[in-house]
Amino acid sequence: EWLYQGPTQADAAAQADIVRSYIQQKVDALIVAPNDPDSMAPLLQQAKDAGIHVATADTDAPSSVREVFVNQATxxxxxxxxxxxxxxxxxxxxxxxxxxxxxxxxxxxxxxxxxxxxxxxxxxxxxxxxxxxxxxxxxxxxxxxxxxxxxxxxxxxxxxxxxxxxxxxxxxxxxxxxxxxxxxxxxxxxxxxxxxxxxxxxxxxxxWDVENLGYLTAWAGAQIAQGKTIEATNNVSADLSAVTYDSGTKMLLLGPALAITAENVDQFNY
CATH class of the missing domain: 3.40.50.2300 (Response regulator)
Structure with missing residues (x-):
């Protein structure tokens, strides 16, 4: 089951309240795109202390205890x-x-x-x-x-x-x-x-392909919740057959940036 919530404004305090709520719900894995990585880091530590696996996606909190960062592009x-x-x-x-x-x-x-x-x-x-x-x-x-x-x-x-x-x-x-x-x-x-x-x-x-980023984020959450090791190269799905993982930075990389122009914009329905 995937639970998703975000504040209506780019507000670190409102985002923190949502994270605390998920910690209280004792979710198995918690994935955050932090508005403010410094203020989010202690909350991710709280989640880890409560036995919750933690990760970041879309934007990182590099000095936190997150187990993996799902990065959309370098x-x-x-x-x-x-x-x-x-x-x-x-x-x-x-x-x-x-x-x-x-x-x-x-x-x-x-x-x-x-x-x-x-x-x-x-x-x-x-x-x-x-x-x-x-x-x-x-x-x-x-x-x-x-x-x-x-x-x-x-x-x-x-x-x-x-x-x-x-x-x-x-x-x-x-x-x-x-x-x-x-x-x-x-x-x-x-x-x-x-x-x-x-x-x-x-x-x-x-x-980047935002649908693929969502899929990869959910996949990463399932891996850490189940205690599985993320390999150097991962066959995630038919569209994501060779996703690389750097164990040093704990970064799972969706792939190269994508240029959307007048010529290719109709390939995407979102």
Whole structure:
């Protein structure tokens, strides 16, 4: 039986309440995508002390007692994919800004660090001029992107770092009538991004197959709940026939990042 719950806002305290509830329910395995890895770590310890197997998925709490981290793609793959897609559209140069979501989200912050370093190394004529945080609020992301364009008229790129800000920044460009002048990419789900990919207010969404990530997460939960060893290479399902596991980092890796464009968006029904 799979129980799923999440707070309606990117709120670490609300997420902690849900985790405490699951500890009280004495679930067999507890898998968390932490909003704040530092505040989640003691709760994962509590769960372990209560005899519950613990894991993370989608975003990690690397300094916690989690037994496995189900990672959707490497930080390098996502950060470089976002940067390459955007800078190709921008002609390899210019100023861009990032509209991120939760300030303490470990996955988003790790991608941003890659974007910073990779932009500096590969695109010396480009620079990240600002990073702002909209929480998990699409309307707020649109407003922040609008404010960034107004404050910096020479801005030619925007990144939406999560599935609410990716469509948010594209909407801002559309509303401003700047399609083809300001380019956007982001971490958006296919059908949410389809209108923006079609009208070219977004160049690409860098993501992963979210259905496969859900399947792999459930599989990992079943493995640890049953005390099974996760092998270096795992035949999980017909779609996931060679999933790698690094015992040093305890990372189970779904695979490479996926670029969703106007050409392939209809392959995905979510």
């Amino acid at each position: 930080a390098e793959g996502i950060g470089q994919g976002l940067t390459d897609s955007l800078l190709t559209a921008m002609g390899g140069k210019g100023k861009y800004a990032i509209v991120s979501c939760g300030q303490t989200a470990e996955n988003l912050n790790s991608w941003i660090e890659v974007q910073k370093a990779y932009t500096k190394e590969k695109y010396p004529q480009a620079e990240i001029v600002d990073i702002v945080y909209a929480g998990e609020d699409q309307a707020k992301a649109t407003q922040m992107a609008t404010d960034l364009m107004n404050a910096q008229p020479d801005l030619t790129g925007l990144v939406g770092e999560c599935t609410s800000s990716a469509p948010g920044v594209a909407q801002a460009v559309k509303d401003a009538g700047k399609i083809g002048k300001v380019f956007t990419v982001g971490l958006g789900t296919p059908q949410a991004m389809k209108p923006y990919l079609t009208d070219k207010s977004s160049t690409a969404a860098i993501l």
